[in-house]
Amino acid sequence: MVQRIEVFTLSEDGRAKTLEDQFRKTGKNIDQIRIVDVYTIEEGIKDGQSLKDCLKSFTNPVTQKAFVLEKGQAPANDYIETAGDFDWALEIGFLPGVTDNIGHTASELTALTLGRDKTLYSSQVVLIKGALNESDVKELAATIHNPLIQSASNKNKEQFVTDGGMNAIIPRVVLDNKGAAIDPVDLNVSDEELITIGKEGIANEDGSRRGPLGMSLLYMQAVQEYFKSEGRPATDVELETLAQTWSEHCKHTIFASPIDEIKDGLYKHYIKRATSEIREARGSEDFCISVFSDNSGGIIFDDNWMITDKVETHNSPSALDPFGGAITGIVGVNRDCLGFGQGAKPALNRYGFCLADPRKDLEYYRGKNKMNPTLSPNTIMKGVVAGVESGGNQSGIPTPQGFMYFDDRYVGKPLVFAGTVGVIPREINGKPSHIKSSQNGDRILMIGGKVGRDGIHGATFSSVALDEGSPATAVQIGDPITQKKFMDAIVKEVRDLGLYSAITDNGAGGLSSSVCEMAEGCGGFKLAIDKVPLKYPGMQPWEIWISESQERMTMAVPPENVAQIQSILEKRGVESWDIGEFNDSGRAVLTWHDETAMNITMEFLHDGIPETPLTTTFTRGGETEPDLTEPEDYAQTLIDMMGRLNICSKEFVAAQYDHNVQGSAVLGPVQGKGRVFTEATVSRPVLESKHAAVLSQGLAPRYSDIDTRDMAMAALDSSVRAAIAAGGDIDHLALLDNICWCSSDEPERLGQLKRAMEAIYEMAVHYRTPFISGKDSMFNDFRGYDADNNPVTISVPPTLLVSGIGVMEDTAHAxxxxxxxxxxxxxxxxxxxxxxxxxxxxxxxxxxxxxxxxxxxxxxxxxxxxxxxxxxxxxxxxxxxxxxxxxxxxxxxxxxxxxxxxxxxxxxxxxxxxxxxxxxxxxxxxxxxxxxxxxxxxxxxxxxxxxxxxxxxxxxxxxxxxxxxxxxxxxxxxxxxxxxx
Amino acid sequence: MTAKALIIAGYGINSEEETALGFERAGFDASIRHINDLAENPNELKDIQALSVPGGFSYGDDTGSGNAFAQKMRLTLGDALKDFVARDTLTIGICNGCQIVVNLGLAPACDGEYGARQVAVTHNASARYQCRWVDLGVENSNSPWLQGLSSLHVPVAHGEGRFMMDDSTLKMLQDNNQIALKYLKDGKPANGEFPFNPNGSTDDIAGITDESGRVLVLMPHPERGMFTWQRDDYANLKDAARRNGQVLPEEADGLALFQNAAEYFGVNQMKKAG
CATH class of the missing domain: 3.90.650.10 (PurM-like C-terminal domain)
Incomplete structure (x- = not known):
């Protein structure tokens, strides 16, 4: 018996008022909006008293009234009356398998109240009063839901009354897999077939493909060769694992490959070399502790504390679902902090958005004939802003530092930067806190959430340009509270007991990435895929292994400590599972109900990737210098300049992001009586230390149109300049590089890249400001069609974000x-x-x-x-x-x-x-x-x-x-x- | 010996450390306790003088902020909470803690009806999270937390901070002096004007108490405004002090609430007595 709990707000409702204004802006005739919160229970609660007890946690009796509707039964007499005067009812719910945080909380509360498990799903009904026809309602629906993750249904009042409300929808996942199994993949095939497998994925029985592996022919041939030498066909799990491990996203192949005369690649030659030269030059004044080798970079904060920093990008997912992409970005980079060394405490968040003009209606499509439209710049902006708001605020991490940059070339691929600064004692239990390594015999403990189909092929997908075939499963939504629970448990309790050998996060590539990386420490692992807990049954082994379901950490734990860790976590409402062991076998082994699913050498997994030498060209851009007429009214020109998107205030974002939580804010994102948005902020992340951290950022994407060398130098200089202006010290300032390029398979783009990297190498070395961490995203291109069905490719301007993190020895220097x-x-x-x-x-x-x-x-x-x-x-x-x-x-x-x-x-x-x-x-x-x-x-x-x-x-x-x-x-x-x- | 403060944590509460620091600074023996640990031994409350439910995002604000955590406390702590407030103790609910304590019915508890939900703290009128500094006026209040204070400059950070209630409840709160804190604009009532009243709260209410004044709930964060360097006008204060050759005081308004609580229990005398 399906039950719907519908909660009507009887008082004035700020949410409804805001939505009303938003709907009116579409120009439609809107009189009034009301919002009804709905919780649907598949197996309804029969006992009246139990139901009453549960309702307490869904309803506020001062302002709300709840109804319980059961399928096939007429609603209570005053139900229609309470629904009141409206013309249309519009319900927005989640599609099956999409993270439903409210539903999750409602289920947990119900289980707590009843003492037994129940699954609840959340949705919202919007009651609209206004002279509208159905197509109007559908247009309105389109502005408040994303069909990739949400469902929308509507009824007019008459139908609503006749039916006694909306229809109950249960978004339960039903997988049509006939039976999960390990499938062999024959690689003794033609190069054409290898190319197809690499591009479109492994073939299913019915001939359909599983989705892109993102592997070039060269890579596929290396895999072919390996399995020839092993004398057996590959399994689907093996192929998916290699695709993920070798992806641009994980191996940063463009930065690692020989390029022109630079045999050691751009990363080693410019970025890493800059840091090692600076550290050497600084000698005893070197403040770096851990650079490039971990999930974040770490530098000295004071005698007792280290401060860490990492900035990630989450561009492709944000193009498809801006809210989900951005929340996953910020919550994901929090784990890069928690996964640093023995586990740093997230202390500050950063954000950055490169977007198209939100005031413009830019119309583009992923498919021909107006199929699969891109989201409007306005929708993308609102979504990404809300995503970081939700993720950052709910996690209790202040988000003081950020920026917005506008250029219409970000229309198809917005850039979403998310960063987290952490603090960790320099020594824990007498040992340096940044040292970690899995040990032979350690158990593999997975902590946090269960695994679903979320983000399958996320790592490989983000390495290719967005086009019509982009999989919707790449969309995920973060669950900040599940993560907050284990974050607290690990950083505030488990870590300091010294019970684990190593910890890392599960990000792109999921377990495949985290376990394979961690196993490098001891030299091998054996893991049972069937021991991994699932959100719903029926997933294939390869899907489980590479799923990017969020909110998970992986730990290497000596067997004797497993029980103690699990018991602490359980007390904090955190789930964990022992799924395998790290060993020194030299092999990466997976089993599925005792059947071998993968058995390859660690060496091939990590180092088998073939080198792809790259060559470059470079042509300076720009026009001739113009001869402009002089402005007649300089005051007006200055006023107009102040209103430009890249200059105007972004306070509306800053005010939504809690920058005071943890009590660490010194100089916030808006400063002075007149509240001006700033390029640097100062915080005191360790309350008992008078040292302060200054965060800054710099970028200048449009300069790339003339010369990427100058773009890169301006980005780096802007970041350093903002930090010093805010009171920083050039002698205690580190940098992070985020490179968001486009069409990185073209020599000209690679030439622009090489020039930029050479420039920041020279500058960083001169300023003695080391790079401590970075990230690249090389294919920020949109391929699709314009409103007239012409094929278009829109590439973002080559964008380098340089983030600065500095330490000032006294807060008063700010x-x-x-x-x-x-x-x-x-x-x-x-x-x-x-x-x-x-x-x-x-x-x-x-x-x-x-x-x-x-x-x-x-x-x-x-x-x-x-x-x-x-x-x-x-x-x-x-x-x-x-x-x-x-x-x-x-x-x-x-x-x-x-x-x-x-x-x-x-x-x-x-x-x-x-x-x-x-x-x-x-x-x-x-x-x-x-x-x-x-x-x-x-x-x-x-x-x-x-x-x-x-x-x-x-x-x-x-x-x-x-x-x-x-x-x-x-x-x-x-x-x-x-x-x- | 000294008085004991217990600060509740878990499930997305996030301001327990700053809140504990406030109590410690004021002289309390402060402990942070996960709700599941307290649930295992609710009798611990019998030995506690001051209880805080701090700010945060318990259960992600799902199903209405504070609702879920209140249900958890109701089910797991039972009468221990009511017994606690019945004793001569102090309770403070800050931000999410305010929402939780109000949902538990420990404030305003007009007519001594502890456990009944009498007011709601709901979505901001702007329907948007607001993080900014505000000025608060301390109303005519018998609350031990607020003795000797007339105004406070502290930050707010919430999406659901709008006090709502029916007219008769509002009248009761006014008549009983249970409205403890109101938002101000330039020293005068904000009269609902954004951003001075950041959430559209009825009658500019920022905090209320129970009839005894010992239970205080407020949406703003005193624990984030305890030191001068945390203030939004710190750079100006610092500059002015330097020009005038003065030393900038370390303590700011927010700390006074914790010091008042310490004063109430005679923490300094207790410490002297050993």
């Missing part, structure tokens, strides 16, 4: 961006050159130009060293890095932040618009109290470009040379663009 007192001096540090190529101003004027900013590493280093010293003496009352929009925008932001005037006079040979909006790198604007003037100028020492350009005033306008603009107008323009989102 510097905010807002001027503090009238009469203070304003200084511009740095030189403004005729460098507007690919700038915001040129884009505003509709041109690209050619003079892209060229970063002067040696000069900037002198500035950052001097300013680091000034920070320690607290000589700057405020500081803001000059970034997109140049001096004019930076000065306006300062005035808005401080709600104060500025009286500025700058001497320059440049025409005023170039002076105001040039994006020359290496510039910071500071204000200095008159009493500190002398000390400040002295400490800036040999750095040549320290220019006193005016004073802070009490006026309500900003004056720059002959231009005068009202702070109110600048403020309004700065906040209006994204103020309504």
């Amino acid at each position: 510097v905010s961006i807002d001027p503090k007192a009238a009469g203070d001096f304003v200084y511009i540090l740095g030189e403004t050159k005729d460098e507007l190529g690919a700038s915001e101003y040129y884009d505003h004027r509709g041109v690209l130009g050619n003079n892209v900013p060229v970063t002067d590493t040696a000069l900037n280093y002198t500035l950052y060293q001097a300013l680091s010293k000034a920070n320690k003496q607290q000589l700057c009352a405020s500081a803001i890095p000059v970034s997109f929009g140049g001096l004019g925008v930076a000065l306006a932001k300062k005035a808005i932040a401080g709600q104060c005037g500025l009286d500025i006079h700058i001497e320059s040979d440049l025409r005023l618009d170039k002076l105001l909006f040039s994006e020359s790198q290496g510039r910071i604007i500071v204000t200095v109290a008159p009493n500190d003037k002398e000390a400040f100028e002295t400490i800036m020492g040999d750095y040549p470009h320290v220019t006193n350009i005016g004073t802070v005033t009490d006026n309500n306008s900003i004056i720059i040379n002959e231009v005068q603009a009202d702070i109110d107008k600048l403020d309004h323009a700065y906040k209006a663009t994204l103020g309504d989102y």
